[in-house]
């Protein structure tokens with residue numbers, strides 16, 4: 001049921017009791033958007049699976065997809081149609097070849113057919129007519145899409161999905177996504193739950209998070225999985241710092257991370273080519289050895305964040321952290337710690353990465369449970385704001401040594417979010433480029449500042465609690481007009497005139 005004027009209700013209920021893993025918050029995938037690319041991709045895959053379960057996969061002859069609300073309004077710029085096409089063609093966001101996406105999608109558009117789920121060659125699918133960008137909003141959620149399959153002698157099969165942020169997908173009418181998931185030993189849904197659990201067990205935040213992960217995987221799997229997340233982030237920074245040119249989409253946005261990398265390394269070492277080192281580790285060593293004054297370090301943090309989001313903007317492989325639009329904040333802060341703070345001993349540095357990401361992950365989960373991580377629900381405070389809070393907590397955990405009490409770690413997260421409250425989502429031309437790419441640099445710097453402030457503060461005298469800021473963010477989200485919630489109908493998206501060139 002859809003209406004043009006419907007005010008979507010909050011599918012992402014406040015204080016949900018879902019049990020979230022750190023791997024729900026960090027997912028390897030493809031840019032540019034977790035809610036508009038990753039979510040629809042997973043939804044279309046889920047629909048194919050539904051057809052298989054019903055035994056109709058081999059008999060259907062047509063599939064259509066209708067995008068509603070924010071998915072429709074910014075779906076072109078966020079690559080929602082591309083995600084649906086690739087999902088139907090059998091690609092997976094974790095493993096697909098990102099370098100050939102443009103060519104393969106162009107071929108499907110031209111031939112008007114695809115290899116359905118990789119196993120039915122020649123399946124007729126014309127994206128121009130089989131994907132509809134509706135001018136209506138679904139009553140269930142701002143990010144809704146309805147998939148329909150038909151075939152001779154078959155009743156139409158229709159299913160609606162909600163992309164609720166961070167790549168999470170809810171199937172309309174289905175039980176919660178974690179309904180059949182084993183409960184972890186510690187039930188943590190608020191910051192106070194986390195503080196109480198740390199106090200009663202004497203464990204640190206990452207120790208608590210790791211103990212909960214063991215409900216779903218072995219210690220070795222959990223540790224290896226977290227390090228794999230970091231490796232994907234690091235590779236993304238590395239690629240972004242070694243790629244030049246302009247971004248796709250028509251805005252002609254010039255990539256800056258590559259040039260900044262050259263310039264920053266050139267200041268110290270006289271590097272003159274576009275190959276500043278042979279691989280990530282050699283390059284990280286070069287960065288570590290470079291100049292370390294305040295301005296230079298600040299520029300490096302910005303370079304790391306720009307690198308990730310420039311990759312994100314061109315369908316590169318990124319880690320949803322907790323979203324793709326905000327994918328650069330946490331890698332930038334973690335990379336900052338990796339090259340400027342952490343010891344070079346591999347075992348020590350790996351443990352530092354694990355502790356950082358486990359801490360950041362639970363903070364993201366608390367925002368998802370108590371508020372939202374969807375810009376379509378809460379504006380950019382829900383993306384960059386949450387990622388900055390996550391990064392601040394992770395950085396506080398690994399840098400403050402004996403000062404890194406659970407209360408101070410959450411204080412750092414609270415400070416970071418407090419100064420993102422009310423931030424709107426207003427991407428120009430619906431592309432995840434302006435203001436998104438630069439905004440990640442701001443989120444990263446605020447995270448570092450929040451940690452610095454927390455290190456010099458007494459959590460016992462704090463006036464704003466972590467749970468208080470989560471609650472405030474949610475109420476701010478409810479008050480925010482829909483034109484500031486990933487619709488490209490307000491803010492920079494309508495006040496700045498830019499000419500789109502041919503893509």
Ligand code: SF4
Pocket residue numbers: 325326375379380381383384424425426427432433435436437439486
């Ligand atoms: S403005 Fe913020 S929330 Fe909106 S698309 Fe950009 S990064 Fe995401």
